[in-house]
Amino acid sequence: IGFVIPYFFMRIFFVAMGGARYFVFMIFFLSMMGVGLKIVLRLLFNIKYIVVTPWINV
Numbered sequence: 001i002g003f004v005i006p007y008f009f010m011r012i013f014f015v016a017m018g019g020a021r022y023f024v025f026m027i028f029f030l031s032m033m034g035v036g037l038k039i040v041l042r043l044l045f046n047i048k049y050i051v052v053t054p055w056i057n058v
Contacts, residue, residue, distance in 0.1 A: 002030045 003026050007014050014022050041047040 002026065 003023070006026065007022075017025065038050060041050070
């Protein structure tokens, strides 16, 4: 979802960068936004992990 929505709204950005650079940029950008979201959730709601499974805690 995070890769597809900006493709429709910022198509000029996608065309200017090309497919591979857009893909790498979106991986880094969404990871950066996810870390910020996790920090906010941790500070406001005391949520320690976003996903909890028996194998891994994220």
